[in-house]
Each structure stands twice: as structure tokens, then as C-alpha cells.
Amino acid sequence: MIHPAGKKVAVEKGKTLLDAVKQLAASEETSVEVPCGGLGLCGNCRIRVITGRMQPPTEAELEALSETELQKGYRLACQAVVTESLEVGIPPESMSSPPDLQTAGASITVAPDPIVKRYGLRLRESSLTNPKSCWQQIEHALASEHGATVSRIDAELIRRRNPLARETTVAVSVADAEVINLHTGGNPPPLAGLAVDLGTTKVAGYLVDLSSGKVLASDGVLNPQVRCGADVITRLAYAGDSPQHAGQMCRMARECINHLADTLTTRAGLKRSDIEQAVIVGNTAMQHLLLHWPTAQLCRSPFMPASTSPLLIKSRELQLDFAPGAQVYFLPSVAGFIGGDHTAMMLATRLDRSESVTLGFDIGTNTELALCCAGKIYCCSCASGPAFEGGALRHGVRAVPGAVSRVRLEADGQVRYQTIGSQPAVGVCGSGAVDAVAQLVKNNIVNSAGIMDEHHPGVRPGGEDAPVEFVLVSADKSGTGRDITLNQGDINAIQLAKAAIASATALLLSTAKLAIKDIEQVIVAGAFGSHLGLGSAISIGLFPELPRDRFAEVGNAAGTGARMALISAAERREAESLAAKVTVVELATHPEFGAVFSRSLQFPKPAAQTEFP
Incomplete structure (x- = not known):
């Protein structure tokens, strides 16, 4: 029995509690966070055993759980093996709640010029005196009435439609000289397309009227692959374990897009089969997993993608249930882990057209940077890790209701904080963690090396089974009944993440022979970047x-770029041109990377007090 769902799940002896929860998660909105992919490294999948006996804790559990927690029945779901009937409860901080997933992005005007064109035609009834099928009549009418040359008709469309014609009007959709869809009657649905930003954490979808460019509906959902790991490296490792795991990751992504398409079309009064064109952008790993491409070469140097070229394939090849002949276009990747989502971000922000020196960040689990100056574009990627999205933190959560998102220390030592939705605190999300670290550094509770002062009155000293930590929210005020803290390991996780981005910035500038003072504009893209306290990010050295x-925050620019490529053939050509002229800076092989990264680990000297925005 698993609470709070109140559901019984049957699992084989020898399976873990995580296996049981995953089985439940397939049919219920109940899951747990496993940023490490179930390896016992993150300690986020705590579950309390209410009744029943279990085997002794593993070494990973002894490392992650305090003696008090073990006495209360807490275990790690990924480690605890089921040997008999149990009753367990998932505490709020372990549950995977729907996060605050931003879909809003940069606003830009693009003249619609979609690949798909819609034509209205009138057919005559097939007969002995008019021995022509509807397809023969359509091909002739397209050429004679609209000057549209058609060289083929989608085979699946022919299979689904009766070739005998009757006296009627039809609306025919044509893409790349191929008839891809047919609507009968006089009131066809809008010419609909779907743009998808397939992110490591979130999947954002936009249903668009291709004729006008208007967004008919948009939404964001959690990428279901998070159950198998919070970052791309963990997921690639999971997929590489077996063909079954690779297939599972592929199915998760495809089913997620289908469900998102269902949600959006229902909201707009359409059907999923009305989608006649789609554009999908994502980082290199996400694209490989969706396409079921080989991934082994991405896990070792020189980290080569199977392909970086733009791709146009039928939606049915991806088991995406759209219109019969619907196509899916993937923007080109740049290189390595600089994927099509970064190309989309550059397209949306017009980085290459700026006359000023412009630095662009697309912050996420994998962060990409672009530096544009004097007509040149320099790009790199860095593994900033899941800390900015609440992963790898002791009490970290995603941007869910109740997540601590803003923190300030008052002069008297009191902690002032805000939570998403003004709900009781259940954990701390990435923006809250950055704020908290900035405040701890500002108040000399954490030094420039990232070490917490154990003797400070606000710090709880560590013990045999407890780390040094600072209490952000006391148990009596939290929504979990437990203290919500930031410990030394959390400080180091934020430190490593910010150092990755700061060192990438420094090496891009060095390659272009520029200094920080030369940067005239900074564009911050990505959902996390939009929630981030800019002052805190600057004060800890995350941003220059x-x-x-x-600084300009542009939201989900990758999603905007995907929409632009969806409604305009010219924008696709622009995206392909952009990706081709990028100079890639490989951080891993850069001779100065080690020294620069080491320096970037340091926190800058405390500056002015950070206020809530």
C-alpha cells in the first residue's frame, strides 16, 4: 500500500520500493524525485515505511539518512528491497509535484510563410463518364487552378481516404510538393502546427495557426524522463544500460509529446490529427533519446552527436499521432552538447544581428552560451547540473507550490523568505538556493571558498550523522514538519554550477579577445533564468x-525559435545558416579550463544587500 495515493501495488520480491512507485506512477499522479537515476547518490527519494519489515539499510542509505530518520522508518526508495507486504508513505518533499513550467518567451514579429499550404478545391463525382479518383482530380486541380505542382500523395493519407470522389468541396494541405492531408466539407479546421521545446526538465508545447502565426494554446509539462535521472549524463547512462532502457526513454518522450498535443488541441477545440506540421527543438541528448539514435558516443570524448544536420521526417515515424502525412522538422544542432534548442534561442533573440557585443545564456541542467561580436558567434556548453532546478540539494525541490524561491537575511539574523504560490514551505528551488547562498556570503556565514562558518549562531554544527547546515525554515513553519535547510553540500553544488557557467563565460571572452567590461548586452533565456534574482546571481559570480x-530576460527563447521555424520557411533557412557559422569553443580541451574553473569556484567579496525584486 502506497500513501498518499492509497493504492495497492503488486511487485516481485527483490524489487525496490522505487520499482513499486514507478509502477504506480504509470497510472497515478504520484512519483518521487530521483535526480541521480536511482543510484542512491542524491538521497531525494525518501519514503517512510509505516508497517512491515525490510532488510538492513544499504551503505548508500546509511550515508544519506540520519539515525533519527532511520529510526522513524525512512528509507531510500531506490535502495530498499521489498521482501514482504508493506505499507509506505511518500513525504511531500519527496513527491514529484507539477512544477511551474514557463512557456512564455521572447516576442518577435515574423511574417507567416509556412511549409504547409492549404487549398480549397471542388471535386466531381467519380463515374464512368468521369473515371478519375479524388486524388487524380486533386492533382489536376492544384496545378490548373492554383499553379501548385504535386509530385506525390502521402501513402498513409491514401490508405485512410476512399479514392472514389463525389460532388463536394475539399481542403487539401500540401507540403514540399506532397499532399499530406484532406478535409471534406466547407468548414475545415485551422491550418495547425505544433512547436515543442523538449527540455531536460520540462517540455513546452505551442499549438499554432500556421496561416497567422497566432498561438492557439500553450502549456508545459514535466519531462517524464526525470524518473530516470535529473541530468543528461545520468539519462544517457541509463539508456546505455540496455536496449530496453533506451526504448523506455524513447517511449517516454514520444508519449509526452502526444499527451501534450492532446491537451493543446482539446483546449483549442481541435483534434490531434489536425496537426499538419511540427517543429521540435531540444538539446543533443534529448533529441537522440527521442529519435532512438545511438548515444554511446555522446558519453565519451570527443562527445560526437550521431548527426547535427537539420532533419525532416514523418510524424508517424516517431509514433506521433498527427495528420496522416504530417512532417516533423528538427533544427540543426551546432556540435557536441550544443543542440537545436540553442540554435532556436539564437534565432529568437537575433543575437547575430546585434551591433553590440552580446552575451547570451540559456540556463538549464545543461547550459549553453553564445557570444556575438563583430559578426562572429562563439558558442560553448557546460554541465551546470540540476542544482539550479532544485536537484542535488538536500531539501531541493523543483519550482512547485511551496518551494522557497526568495531568501533574505535581516540584520538581526532572521530569515525572510517567499514561496511559490505563498504555500507552506516544502523545500527550496534553484532561485531560492541562489538567493540563500548570496545572502550567506553577504553576511559572512559562507566565506569566499564556499565554507560555512560552523561557529556562526545561525549555523547548526554537524555531527556524526548530520552535516553543517543553515536553517531556512524551521519545522514548525514548514509544510513538511521538518526543518528546511541549506547544508555544506548544497553550498558546494551551487558553487560548482556557478563556476561552470562563470568559467565558460571567461573562456568565451578570452577566445574573442574581449573582457567583461566589453559586454554591452546580456540576454538570459530559459525558465530558470527568468525566475532568478539577478542581483543574487551577480553577487555570487554566476553572471558577470x-x-x-x-541584462534582458527573454523567457523560453528556444520555444519562440521553434515557433518561428514552424511558421516560416525563411526562418528555417536562417536557423540553418546560424548553426553553420558558429565557432565552437570546447571547454574540456581548452588549456586554461582547469585554472579558470578553479578561480571561478571562489565567491566574490560581499557586495550590497540583495533586495526582493
């Missing part, structure tokens, strides 16, 4: 120290 008015 520049005047605030040089």
Missing part, C-alpha cells in the same frame, strides 16, 4: 558584474 540595465 555589469550594470543591471545591460
